[in-house]
Amino acid sequence: MDKFWRRGWRGIHSLYTALVYIYLIAPLLIILAMSLNSGELLSFPPEGLSVRWYVEAFHNTQFRSAFLTSILVAAVATLCSALLGFGAAVAFMRLATRRQNGFRLAMLSPLLLPEILTSIAILIAINAVGWQPSYVSLQAGHILITMPYVFMNVVASLQRADPSLPLAASGLGASEWKVLLRVTIPSAKPGLISGCLFAFVISFDLFNLSLLLRGIGGITLPLALSDYMNWNLDPAAAAVSGTSVCLSILAVIIIDRFVGLRSLRF
Amino acid sequence: MSGAPPAAARRDFSWAPAVPALSLIVILIVLPYISILGASFTKAGPGGHSVLTVSNYTDALSDSFFYETLARTLGIGLTVSVACLLIGYPVALHLARLRSRWGGLLYGLVLSPLLVGLVVRTFAWAVILSDNGVANGILQSLGLTEDPLPLMNNTLGVVIGLTHIFLPFMVISLLNVLQSIDPRVEAAARSLGASAFRTFLRVTLPLSLPGIITGSILVFLLGISSYLTPLVLGGGIVKTIPILVVQSLLTTFQWNVGAALSLILACAGMLAVLIFLLATSRWRKIDG
Numbered sequence: 001m002d003k004f005w006r007r008g009w010r011g012i013h014s015l016y017t018a019l020v021y022i023y024l025i026a027p028l029l030i031i032l033a034m035s036l037n038s039g040e041l042l043s044f045p046p047e048g049l050s051v052r053w054y055v056e057a058f059h060n061t062q063f064r065s066a067f068l069t070s071i072l073v074a075a076v077a078t079l080c081s082a083l084l085g086f087g088a089a090v091a092f093m094r095l096a097t098r099r100q101n102g103f104r105l106a107m108l109s110p111l112l113l114p115e116i117l118t119s120i121a122i123l124i125a126i127n128a129v130g131w132q133p134s135y136v137s138l139q140a141g142h143i144l145i146t147m148p149y150v151f152m153n154v155v156a157s158l159q160r161a162d163p164s165l166p167l168a169a170s171g172l173g174a175s176e177w178k179v180l181l182r183v184t185i186p187s188a189k190p191g192l193i194s195g196c197l198f199a200f201v202i203s204f205d206l207f208n209l210s211l212l213l214r215g216i217g218g219i220t221l222p223l224a225l226s227d228y229m230n231w232n233l234d235p236a237a238a239a240v241s242g243t244s245v246c247l248s249i250l251a252v253i254i255i256d257r258f259v260g261l262r263s264l265r266f
Numbered sequence: 267m268s269g270a271p272p273a274a275a276r277r278d279f280s281w282a283p284a285v286p287a288l289s290l291i292v293i294l295i296v297l298p299y300i301s302i303l304g305a306s307f308t309k310a311g312p313g314g315h316s317v318l319t320v321s322n323y324t325d326a327l328s329d330s331f332f333y334e335t336l337a338r339t340l341g342i343g344l345t346v347s348v349a350c351l352l353i354g355y356p357v358a359l360h361l362a363r364l365r366s367r368w369g370g371l372l373y374g375l376v377l378s379p380l381l382v383g384l385v386v387r388t389f390a391w392a393v394i395l396s397d398n399g400v401a402n403g404i405l406q407s408l409g410l411t412e413d414p415l416p417l418m419n420n421t422l423g424v425v426i427g428l429t430h431i432f433l434p435f436m437v438i439s440l441l442n443v444l445q446s447i448d449p450r451v452e453a454a455a456r457s458l459g460a461s462a463f464r465t466f467l468r469v470t471l472p473l474s475l476p477g478i479i480t481g482s483i484l485v486f487l488l489g490i491s492s493y494l495t496p497l498v499l500g501g502g503i504v505k506t507i508p509i510l511v512v513q514s515l516l517t518t519f520q521w522n523v524g525a526a527l528s529l530i531l532a533c534a535g536m537l538a539v540l541i542f543l544l545a546t547s548r549w550r551k552i553d554g
Binding site: 005006009013014016017020021023024025026027028030031034083084085086087088090091092094103106107109110113114115116117118120121122123124125127128140141143144147151201204205207208211212222225226229233237238241244245248249251252256 | 280281282283284285286287288290291293294295297298299301302304305353354356357359360370372374375376377378379381382383384385386387389390391392393394400430433434462463487488491492493494498508511512515516521524525528532
C-alpha cells in the first residue's frame with residue numbers, strides 16, 4: 001500500500017513540477033511565437049510564420065539607436081566591472097577571514113539594496129549637488145549594479161583554485177606581475193567569463209536604474225520598448241522582445257558550455 | 267626576493283586592487299543614501315533655502331491614502347513570496363534530487379526568466395492576461411467563460427506577473443540548501459520506519475528552513491520594491507509605493523516627498539522582515 005501511495009505521490013510531484021516549468025517558460029515562448037507572426041496584430045497562435053516584424057523593428061530608428069546605446073552601455077559596464085570586480089576579488093582573497101565578511105557585504109551592497117531605492121538615492125544626490133543625470137550617471141549606475149556579479153564569480157573561481165599556487169610561484173622567483181599574469185588570472189578565468197556574460201545581460205536588461213538615471217536622449221532598449229508598449233502593442237514590440245530572449249538563451253548556453261550553469265553565483 | 271618590502275608596507279599594498287571598486291561603492295551607495303536621508307528631512311523654505319523639517323514624514327503618515335497604498339504594497343510582497351514558496355518548493359526538491367542529463371537543461375529553464383529583461387517579461391504577461399489576450403482566448407475557446415475574465419489591471423494580474431518574475435530567486439535559494447542536505451539523513455529516517463511523508467515533514471522540511479527564510483525575504487523585498495510590473499499589469503489602477511515615489515520624482519518633482527516615501531517603505535519592509543525572523547526564530551533554534 002505504501003508503495004502505491006509513493007508512486008502516486010511521485011506522479012503528482014512530477015506533474016506539478018512539469019506545470020511549473022511550463023509556467024516559467026510559456027510567456028517567453030508565446031512572445032517568440034508572436035514575434036514570428038506574419039499578420040498585422042499580436043495574435044496567438046500566429047497566423048503564419050515570417051520575420052517581417054524583425055525587419056520592421058530593425059528599420060525603426062528609435063529601436064536601432066536604443067539597441068546601439070544598450071550595447072555600448074552594457075559593453076562599457078562589463079569591461080569596467082571586470083576590472084573593478086577582479087581587483088576587488090584579488091584584494092578579498094588576501095584579507096584575513098574575519099575581515100572578509102564585511103568586505104563581501106560592502107561589495108554586494110548594490111545587489112542587496114533594492115535597485116530602485118539606490119537609483120532614487122543617486123538621482124537625489126545628483127540633484128543635491130546641482131547636476132543633471134547624463135550618460136555618465138547612467139553608465140556609472142550600470143557599472144555599480146554589474147560589478148557584484150563579476151566579483152562573486154571571480155571569488156568563487158579563486159576559492160576553488162589551490163591557494164598555495166601563488167605562494168609557490170613567488171617562491172620560485174616570479175615577480176608580482178608574473179604571478180598575477182600566470183597564476184591569478186588563469187585561475188580566475190572561469191569566473192571572469194561567466195561574471196562578464198552575466199554582467200552584460202544584466203546591464204542590457206536594466207530598467208529601473210536606466211529610467212531614473214538617464215540623461216536627455218540616453219534611451220536604452222528596455223526604455224524604448226516600454227515607451228513603445230505604452231502606445232502600440234504590435235508584433236514589432238514582440239520582435240524586440242524576441243531578440244532579447246534569444247540573446248539571453250545564447251548567454252545561458254555559452255555559460256553552460258564554458259563553466260557550467262551550476263557554478264554561477266548570484 | 268632579497269628586495270622584498272617590509273611586511274607592513276606589503277599589507278598596505280594588498281588593499282590597492284580594491285580601491286577603485288570601493289570608491290565606486292562609496293560614491294554611488296554611501297553618499298547617495300546619506301543624501302536621500304538628508305533630503306527626506308528638508309524642504310524648500312522661503313527664498314529657495316532648504317529648511318529642516320519632519321513634515322515630509324508626518325504628511326505621509328497622516329494620510330489615509332498613503333496607508334492604503336503602503337498596506338497594498340506590503341500585501342502584494344507577502345502574497346508573491348508565499349506564492350513563490352508554494353510553487354517553487356516542489357520544483358527545487360525535484361531539481362535537487364534529479365540525477366539525469368536533463369538536470370542542466372531544467373536548471374537553465376528555471377534560470378532563463380532571470381536573464382530575460384523585466385520589460386520583456388512584463389510585456390509578455392500583459393499580452394497573456396489582457397481582456398483579448400492569450401489566457402482569455404484559451405478560456406473562451408474551451409467554453410469555460412463567456413465574458414473575458416478580469417486578469418489584468420488589478421492586483422491579481424500584478425501578483426501573477428511578479429510571481430513569475432521572482433520565482434527563480436526562490437528556487438535558487440531553496441536549491442542551495444536542499445542540495446546541501448545529506449541524503450543519508452533522509453535514508454536513516456526512512457529505515458527507522460518513518461513514512462515518506464513523515465520524513466519530508468520532520469527531516470527535509472526543517473533542514474531546508476534556512477532556504478525558505480532566505481528565499482521568502484528576498485522575494486518579499488524584491489516584490490515591495492518593484493515598479494514596472496505593478497505599473498503595467500496594474501494598469502495604473504493598482505498604486506504601490508514605488509509608483510508613487512517615481513511619480514513624485516519624475517512627474518511632480520517633489521524630491522523630498524519621494525525621499526521620505528521610499529525610506530518609509532524601506533523601514534516598513536525591514537520591520538516586516540524582522541517580525542518574520544523573530545516569528546521563525548523558535549523553529550530555527552529547535553532545528554538548527
